[in-house]
Amino acid sequence: MAIDVTRIDDFPVLRELLDRDTEFKRHYRKEGGFVVTDFTILDDVLKEINRKLKGLEQPGRVTFVEFARARYADALKNFDRKVLDRSLILYIYCPFDVCIERNVRRFREARGEDIDEHIAPTDIMERYYKYDDYEELYLKSEAELKRRAPAPLVVVRNDIEGLERLKRELKKVTEALKK
Numbered sequence: 448m449a450i451d452v453t454r455i456d457d458f459p460v461l462r463e464l465l466d467r468d469t470e471f472k473r474h475y476r477k478e479g480g481f482v483v484t485d486f487t488i489l490d491d492v493l494k495e496i497n498r499k500l501k502g503l504e505q506p507g508r509v510t511f512v513e514f515a516r517a518r519y520a521d522a523l524k525n526f527d528r529k530v531l532d533r534s535l536i537l538y539i540y541c542p543f544d545v546c547i548e549r550n551v552r553r554f555r556e557a558r559g560e561d562i563d564e565h566i567a568p569t570d571i572m573e574r575y576y577k578y579d580d581y582e583e584l585y586l587k588s589e590a591e592l593k594r595r596a597p598a599p600l601v602v603v604r605n606d607i608e609g610l611e612r613l614k615r616e617l618k619k620v621t622e623a624l625k626k
Contacts, residue, residue, distance in 0.1 A: 453509070493514065
């Protein structure tokens with residue numbers, strides 16, 4: 448059976464919601480981009496993704512949802528139990544300094560061909576992404592993090608460069624998907 452793989456990134460969904468915010472109640476425009484002023488919109492983004500997931504459900508389809516949050520325990524509450532029951536959570540661990548470096552490099556090397564080529568402003572990353580509840584739990588106990596997750600969870604370490612390490616980490620994901 449062929450597998451249909453779909454990816455949903457929260458950034459385009461955020462942009463859609465901000466485009467509807469024509470009265471600028473939740474953001475303002477800045478330097479060709481935007482600044483979110485009402486962070487509850489991030490919950491609305493996940494609720495919209497949850498709605499989209501329901502429409503994508505079909506045999507042979509795997510959908511990857513990508514988002515970063517400071518409080519994953521709260522963020523995951525935006526997904527219905529039915530969606531979570533069919534989910535595998537991939538927590539990609541990467542220290543903050545490495546994330547900043549990769550964020551800047553990705554933007555500098557951008558060719559304007561990919562949604563991932565946008566930059567997340569460093570001050571926003573500092574305020575909103577530097578510390579997250581899953582990282583805190585993971586660094587104390589991976590077993591405890593897995594126990595508290597609302598769905599099966601696999602931790603992928605993405606803290607160093609190198610294809611061999613990444614292959615080993617991704618093997619954990621394929622094994623978990625088979626289950």
